[in-house]
Amino acid sequence: MSLSESKLLQAYRKMRQIRDFEDRVHEEFATGIIPGFV
DSSP states (O other): OOOOHHHHHHHHHHHHHHHHHHHHHHHHHHTTSSOSOO
16 A cells, blocks of 8 residues: 555644644643543
8 A cells, every 4th residue: 555645744743643632631640630540
């Protein structure tokens, strides 16, 4: 399967967005901003 540069860039940006979100959730959970289980 071959993907165009545009599709690869789109996938990378989405993965980066998800990772940034996960890092923020982890940070806010660790500081007590988000209660419960993560």
